[in-house]
Amino acid sequence: MAMLPEIELAIKSLTPIRFRYIREGKTAELRIGNPHAVFIRRLKNGDENVYLHLWQTDGASDSKDLKQPLPSWRQCFLDSINDVELLSEDGPFKVCSDYNPTSYEYPICII
Numbered sequence: 525m526a527m528l529p530e531i532e533l534a535i536k537s538l539t540p541i542r543f544r545y546i547r548e549g550k551t552a553e554l555r556i557g558n559p560h561a562v563f564i565r566r567l568k569n570g571d572e573n574v575y576l577h578l579w580q581t582d583g584a585s586d587s588k589d590l591k592q593p594l595p596s597w598r599q600c601f602l603d604s605i606n607d608v609e610l611l612s613e614d615g616p617f618k619v620c621s622d623y624n625p626t627s628y629e630y631p632i633c634i635i
Contacts, residue, residue, distance in 0.1 A: 527543070527602065527605045527606065527608045528562065528602065528634075528635075530608040530610065531559055531562060531576060531602075531605070531608060531635070532562070532635050533610065534559050534608075534610050535559050535560065535561070535562070535635050536635075537610075537615070537616065538558075538615055538616035538617050538618075538619070539610045539611060539612055539614075539615040539616060539617070540556065540557065540558050540581070540610075540611040540614045540615050540617050541556070541557065541558075541559055541578075541608055541609065541610055541611060542554065542555070542556045542583075542608075542609045542611055543555055543605050543606065543607055543608045543609065544605070544606045544607045545584070545600055545604055545605060545606075546604050546606060547586070547601065547604050552606065552607075553583065553584035554583045554584060555578075555580055555582075555583035555584060555585075555598075555600070556580070556581055556582040556583045556611070557578040557579050557580035557581050557582070557583075557595070557598070558578065558579040558581065558617040558620070559576055559577075559578050560577050560578065560579060560619065560620065560623050561576075561577040561623075561625065561630055561633060561634075561635060562574065562575070562576055562577075562602060562633075562634040562635040563575055563577065563629070563630040563631065563632060563633045563634060564631070564632040564634065565631060565632075566631065566632070573601060574601070574602040574603065574634070575599045575600065575601060575602060576599070576600045576601075576602055576605060577597065577598075577599055577629065577630070578597070578598050578599075578600060579595060579596075579597060579598075579617075579620050579623075580594055580595060580596060580597070580598040581594060581595045582594060582595075585598065597620075
């Protein structure tokens with residue numbers, strides 16, 4: 525969770541971020557967006573993962589669903605996020621109207 529302090533600052537200050545996302549040996553992909561929440565989700569097998577919920581505005585996407593072009597909500601594994609850069613010149617962003625901090629999506633909310 526090395527990137528957590530930067531992401532927390534971005535969420536609290538409504539500052540967009542740019543970061544590199546690396547999953548399972550893939551090449552680092554650049555992503556840009558507005559971070560809204562960091563949360564833990566416990567899987568049925570008991571494993572837990574920490575996620576960033578992001579309104580992604582630009583960059584690469586793993587989404588196979590062509591019905592969700594950018595901008596759109598994306599979840600990223602926090603431990604796969606690297607090189608977080610706050611884009612202060614682009615902020616502050618508006619919190620998305622459909623963001624619900626008490627949603628079932630955030631069973632254990634960190635930020």
